[in-house]
Amino acid sequence: MARPHSQSGWFMPKLFFGISLGPGKIKVPRIDAASLKQLLERESVLLFDVKDEDQWLVSREMIRGAKRRDPKRVAEWGKMLASGSEIVLYCSADGEAISARVAEKLLKMGFSHVSVLHGGWLAWKRERFPTSKRTSSGLL
Numbered sequence: 001m002a003r004p005h006s007q008s009g010w011f012m013p014k015l016f017f018g019i020s021l022g023p024g025k026i027k028v029p030r031i032d033a034a035s036l037k038q039l040l041e042r043e044s045v046l047l048f049d050v051k052d053e054d055q056w057l058v059s060r061e062m063i064r065g066a067k068r069r070d071p072k073r074v075a076e077w078g079k080m081l082a083s084g085s086e087i088v089l090y091c092s093a094d095g096e097a098i099s100a101r102v103a104e105k106l107l108k109m110g111f112s113h114v115s116v117l118h119g120g121w122l123a124w125k126r127e128r129f130p131t132s133k134r135t136s137s138g139l140l
Contacts, residue, residue: 028103030118033127046087050102064130074105090117
């Protein structure tokens with residue numbers, strides 16, 4: 001299990017993975033479920049569930065403290081976030097495909113503290129970490 005440390009007030013797990021989205025693409029940092037759980041217990045983090053609409057509609061749970069955001073509308077809701085925000089995204093797609101695309105867009109918008117939950121929703125559930133019943137459709 002990775003142990004967290006802080007650099008300039010920003011959490012970084014010791015084992016920090018990256019998703020490469022192809023040539024010329026931005027490398028998106030990943031955080032494992034155990035490190036995210038520790039982070040959520042200690043610091044203020046914006047945690048977003050960015051499952052696609054079909055997956056969202058069939059899901060009954062989400063990570064406790066997460067907010068639902070439509071991955072297709074990141075340009076819209078991303079403008080409402082403070083530029084120094086620490087953001088963690090998760091989805092249920094293979095290889096974190098959706099959350100990685102959203103993270104890349106946020107990084108291109110100028111956010112520097114963006115990461116993706118390695119293994120996504122299934123990794124969180126596998127660890128039996130805290131969840132809550134999903135909120136309304138909430139497709140912001």
